[in-house]
Amino acid sequence: MRGVEAAFAAWYEVEKGRFASEALRQILTEVAPAERRLAASLLYGALRRQSLWKDLIRNRCRRPFHQLAPVTRAALILGTAGLVELRHFVPAVLMNALAMRLRAEKAQGDEPLLHAVLHRVTEDAPRKMEQLRNSAELRDQALLFGIPGWAAAHWSREWGTSETRRLLRLSAMKAYLSLRVDPTRRDELVEALQAAGTRAWASPDLASAVRTASFGFPPGLPGYEEGAVTPMSESSLWVGEAAVSSWSGGAVLDLCAGRGVKTGHLATRLPEATLEAWDLSAGRVHAGAREMARLGVADRVTFREGDALELEPRTPPSLILADVPCSGSGTWSRHPEAKWRLAAEKLEDYAVLQVRLLERAADLVLPGGRVVYSTCSLFREENEKVVAELLGRRKDLVEVPFPFKNSLFRKGRPYGTVIWPGLPWVDGFYAAVLMKRR
Template sequence: MTPAARLSAAIEVIHTIDAMRIPAAQALKEWGTSHRFAGSGDRAAIAGLVWDVLRRRSSSAWLMDEDTPRGRVLGMLKLERGMDAGAIAALCDGRFAPEPLSEAELTALTSRSLEDAPAHIAGDYPEWLDAHLAAVFGDDRVAEATAMASRAPLDLRVNTLKAKREKVLSSLKHLGAGPTPWSPIGLRIGLGADARNPGIHAEEDFLKGAIEVQDEGSQLAALFSAAKPGEQVIDLCAGAGGKTLALAAQMQGKGRLIATDHDKRQLAPIHERLSRAGVHNCDVRTPKGEADPLADIKATADLVLIDAPCSGTGTWRRNPDAKWRMRPGALEVRLKDQIEVLERAAGMVKPGGRIAYITCSVLPPENGEQVRGFVARHPEFAPVPPEETASVLWDRAEDFAAAALRSEEGWLMTPRRTGTDGFFVSVLRRK
C-alpha cells in the first residue's frame, strides 16, 4: 500500500471507531481481517496513524475546525507528524487516497494553531480532568499532557536472576537496544511513528527468562520498595506478575514472596512467567470463593507492595483511546478500591515494615491525597523520605530528584520529566 492509501485506510478505521463506538484495537483487527491484501507493514503503519489520531484527537479537530475522522487525521499529520500543508496535500490526490484538500482545509493547515485553544484541547484530555491536572502541574499541564500523548518506547527489564545488563545489551544490539536513563537493570528500544513492535517474545533472551517487557517507571517503582533477600514480601495486587518478578529478582531468590490478586483471572499468566524467570521462592495464592488467601498474614510482613487499581492516566501514551472513555464515576470507584487495599495491607505489616503504594496515575486524589488520608487513619505509618527511597539509583539519584516531582508523600514520574510512564510511588513505614 502507498502512504496515501494507508492514510485513507486510517480515516476509514477512525470512522468505524466513531460510528460503532468500539475500542481502536478491535476496529483495527476487524479492518485487517476484511483487507487481507494489507501486509504486516501496512497494518502497522495504519495502526500508528490511528493511535496518533487518538493521542491528538481534540487538538487535531481544533486545528482543522472540523471534528470528523478526516479532519482529525489531517490535523494530526501537522501536529504529531510535523508535516506541512504541501506534504499533506501531496498525500491527498484522490487516487486510492483521500480526496484533495479543500480551500478551508488548506487555510486551516497554513494559518490555524493551538495558541488560543483551551488547556484540555491543546493537551488532548477530557475537560473534566482539567482541575485535577492543574492541581499537580499548574501552567505546565498542557506540556505534561502533550508528553503523555506521545508514543512510548519499548522498555525491558533484565532479570538479574539469570543475566547481566551488559550481556543482554550486546545480544539485543540488532534491535537498537540501549540502557534506560534511570533504571540500572533496564533496556530501551526507541520506536518511530510507523515502526512495528520488535518480536521480543521470539528472542532467545526472552525465551530463557533473561528479560521481561516492563516500563522503566514500573521498574523504578519496584526498586524504590527496596525488597531485600530474606524478607517476607507480599505483592497484594500482583495481576500478571510484572512487579512480582521484579521483587523476586531483588530478593535474589531468598526469603518468602507471596503474590495474590482479588481477580484470579488476572493471575493466570503469572505461573508460566515465574517458571521462565527461574523464580522458586514465590507462593501464588489464588482466591477461592469468599475465603481470604492471606488470612494467616497478620503483622508479619516486611513489605507489602500495592500496585493499586487506578485510573491509568499515566499510561495514556500506551493506551490513548482509554482517556476518551474515562468518566468521573470510574475515578470514584478506583478511589474506594485504593482505600480498601490500603486498609487490608495495614494489618499485614510488622513494626518497622513498610507498604509500597504505587499507581500508574498522575491525579492527586489517587496519589498524595490518598496517602495523606491513609496516614490520618493510621498514624502508626509515616512516609519514608523520598530521597531515601531514590538512593537505590546510586549515582543517578540526584539527577532523578531534579527531574521527578517530589512531595512529602513520594515521587511522581511523568513522560515529560523522567521519560517514563506516569507513576506515583510512596513508601510508608510502620513505626
C-alpha cells in the first residue's frame, strides 16, 4: 500500500469514530517504511485544520460539499492539506495519486472538479491564510489554526484573549513521539533508536523519557516488542510520576485505566506494588491485559471490566490514580480528530461524571492514602472546578503540592497544576494530588 492510499484508508476509519493513531497503527503494517511518514503527514495535516480546509474548499467548489461522494470529499481535504502544508512533496505527484484513488472507487467523473478546486485552493490559500493571521477577530484565529470556534471563545473567558491566541497556535502544533523507557537503559535505547534511523535523544526534563522527531510507528521501534519502550507523552509521564511519588506502600488502583498506558507506568516503577485496573470497555480491558504481558508485569496487575462507580476493589487501595474520561482538549495537537467530535454541551456531562468518579476514589482510598486526579483537558470545568466542588464538601480531603516543578507548569486556580502544551512532546494536562485525612 502506498502512502496516499494509506491516508485514505485511515481517513475512512477516523470518520467511523476510530482514533487516528489507532487507525494508522493498524494500516501502516501494510505500508512500506518509506511511505509511512507521508501517510501520517497527510492524515494529521488534514485533521489538524479540517475546518480551514473545508472553508477553502466550499468557497471554491460549485457543488455543495456534503453532496459529493465520500472519496471526493476525502480527496479534496487530503489534497488541500497536502498542497498547502507538505513542503517536500511534488504537487503533480499528489494530484495524480488523488485522481487514481477516485478512479479506484469509481468516482472518476469527479476528476475535473478535483483538479479545478485544488488549483483554485493552491492559488488562493496563501492570501486567505494571511488575512486570517492578521485578523484581530478570535474566530478568524480559530479558523486559521483549526480550533472549533466555541472552544476558542470558552478559552478566552478562562485564559484571556492573549493567552488564548497562544493556545490556539500550540493546539495546531505538530506533535512528536515521546517514549517511556527504563532510566537505567535510556542511553542504550537512544543509541538503538538512532541506529535504526529514528532521530532520538534523552529528554532534559524526565529521566524516563526519550524524545523523537518522528510521528512514530511503535511496533517497528527497537525495544518495543520486549517492553523496553512505550509511547507516552511527557505530560502523561509527569502525572504517572506524581502517582509514583505518592505511593507509600499498599495496593494501587487505576480507576479508569483505558488501554493501560499509565497502569504499565505504575507497574514498572513500583515493582513491589500490586495493582488493580478498571475500565468500562471490554476491548480496552483486553488491550490493557496485552499491554501488561508486553511489559512483563501481568503477574502483578489485575484488569477488571466494569463501572468504576460500582466495582469494589479486591484490596483496599492506599493510592488511586483517577485519570478520568474528559474532553481531551489538551491533546488536540496529538489527537486532532477529537476536537471535531466534541460539542460545548458535552463539557457539562463530563464534569458531572468527573465529580462522581473523584468522589468514588475519595471513598475507596484508605485514610492516609492519596488520590491523583488528572485529565488531558484545558477546560476549568473538568479540572479546578471539579476538585473545588469536592473539597468544598469533603472535609476529610486536603490538597498536597504537586511533587515536580517545570517552566510549563502553572498553578491551578486555585487547585491543582496545569501542564501547558508548550512542546511537541508535551500535551495539555491537569493534575491534583489529594490526601485523605486519617
